Amino acid sequence: MISFKNVELVKKANIYFDGNVTSRSFIDGNGESKSLGIMMPGTYNFGTQEAELMEILAGEVEVKLAGEDTWNTYTADTSFSVIANSNFDIKVKTITDYCCSYIK
Amino acid sequence: MISFKNVELVKKANIYFDGNVTSRSFIDGNGESKSLGIMMPGTYNFGTQEAELMEILAGEVEVKLAGEDTWNTYTADTSFSVIANSNFDIKVKTITDYCCSYIK
Numbered sequence: 001m002i003s004f005k006n007v008e009l010v011k012k013a014n015i016y017f018d019g020n021v022t023s024r025s026f027i028d029g030n031g032e033s034k035s036l037g038i039m040m041p042g043t044y045n046f047g048t049q050e051a052e053l054m055e056i057l058a059g060e061v062e063v064k065l066a067g068e069d070t071w072n073t074y075t076a077d078t079s080f081s082v083i084a085n086s087n088f089d090i091k092v093k094t095i096t097d098y099c100c101s102y103i104k
Numbered sequence: 105m106i107s108f109k110n111v112e113l114v115k116k117a118n119i120y121f122d123g124n125v126t127s128r129s130f131i132d133g134n135g136e137s138k139s140l141g142i143m144m145p146g147t148y149n150f151g152t153q154e155a156e157l158m159e160i161l162a163g164e165v166e167v168k169l170a171g172e173d174t175w176n177t178y179t180a181d182t183s184f185s186v187i188a189n190s191n192f193d194i195k196v197k198t199i200t201d202y203c204c205s206y207i208k
């Protein structure tokens with residue numbers, strides 16, 4: 001079972017879209033900000049402040065980055081990156097477990 | 105912002121009831137097993153193996169322990185305990201953020 005060691009884990013959840021997207025923020029052992037989250041099926045738009053690496057742990061999503069015309073599909077053990085101060089559309093096809101890393 | 109320090113956090117989510125209840129397992133700095141979770145509105149029954157302390161961080165639930173006739177209401181900053189090898193019925197009235205501690 002893969003785990004993050006030596007983590008600082010925020011107690012309170014982040015709740016978005018009426019709870020259809022929720023996440024837990026933490027700082028990993030290297031001092032990097034990350035979150036582990038769940039997205040229920042639906043279509044969402046997320047803005048970024050920092051650049052993000054979104055790793056799909058389970059589930060299936062289609063993603064269209066700002067300024068692009070193409071939807072790309074991501075499933076377990078695939079990931080996509082989003083630049084800072086941007087946004088992306090995401091269609092969650094099945095309940096999706098993800099890990100987001102915020103890149104300074 | 106309250107956080108748990110020096111935690112080992114499991115990467116993969118626990119997903120129950122078609123994703124209406126999800127949680128993240130971790131071991132806190134004292135070596136105690138806990139999980140942080142989200143329950144969407146609905147009615148569920150949970151079994152326990154170890155005894156549990158369920159702390160409600162946000163939301164509202166009604167709980168009926170096995171062998172009892174009474175539903176009790178819990179909201180933010182309240183908690184209830186469940187004995188080992190038992191079960192409880194829970195009606196989640198609004199999306200609920202919780203912390204569960206497993207008692208050895």
